[in-house]
Amino acid sequence: MSGPILVVNPNSNAAVTEGLDRALAPFRLPGVPDIHCLTLEEGPFGIESQVDSDAVVMPLVRLVGDRRDAAAIVIACYSDPGVEACRSVARCPVWGIQEAGVLTALSRGDRFGVVAIAPVSIARHRRFMRRMGVLDRLAGERALGVSVDESARGxxxxxLVEEVGQALKSDGSDVIVLGCAGMVCHRAPLEAALGIPVIDPVQAAVAMAWGTVRCSFPAFGGSG
Structure with missing residues (x-):
């Protein structure tokens, strides 16, 4: 299958989707997989609680099940809602951005820190990282205390993002992960301010999907 890579924003805030689309511009080159960014219109305006995260699972499963043309799918919410369920119905690989962002961070440094949007997000993120078995590499997670929509306003x-990033650096982080898809606009300036790698998890997940698709299908230059 040589269809597009779908990047699904599970919240209904179209401004967040537009930010994702801009951030993925470096992946758009001639002769490589198309990247389509979609908004899950049934989703809440921002995914900020466990209830919000759980509420989008079945709409995501329906969307993934319907998009049988996709070569790869990225769920662009940092709590990775419904990733396992989506993988169970998809005909293509499915990535969650929290998993991809953390794995990328582990390849760039010894201990990582996470910038969360709100304190209520942290417990949800830690549960996922516990399942990944990476809590011993976590230097800390600190919250901005803002909404998803506010986090996207550069x-x-x-x-505030820089203040939290500096605190995480003081906690011992030698790489930072942005813990919300809406923070993509902050990656480059925060990396410049802190002097350590800053991982945007959407870019990290798309890089994994892009590489997999590129190497898997002859139409995209792979060996077949």
Missing amino acids: DSTFA
């Missing part, structure tokens, strides 16, 4: 929130 001018008004970057100072």
Whole structure:
């Protein structure tokens, strides 16, 4: 299958989807897989609680089951809602951005820190990292105390993102993961400010999907 890579924003905030689309521009080159960013219109305006995360699982499963043309799918929410369920119905590989972001961080440093949007998010993230078996590499996770929508506003929130990033660096983090898809606009300026790698998990997941598709299908230059 040589269809597009689908990047699904499970919240209904189209501004977040637009930010994802801009952040993935470096992956759009001639002769490589198309990347389509979609908004899950049934989703909440921001996924900030366990209830929000659980509520999007079945809509995601329906969407993934319907998109049989996709070569790969990325669920662009940091708590990786419904990833296992989506993998069970998909005809293509499915990535969650928390898993991809953490795995990428582990390849760039010894201990990583996570910038969360809200305190209520942290327990949910830790449960996932416990299942991954990586808590011994976690230097810390700190929250901005803002909504998903607010986290995506570069001018008004970057100072707060930098403050939290500096605190995580003081905690012992030598690489930072942005713990929300809406924070993609902060990656490059935060990396410049902190002087350590900063991982945008959406870019990390798409890089994995892009490489897999590129190497798997002759139409995209792979060996078959």
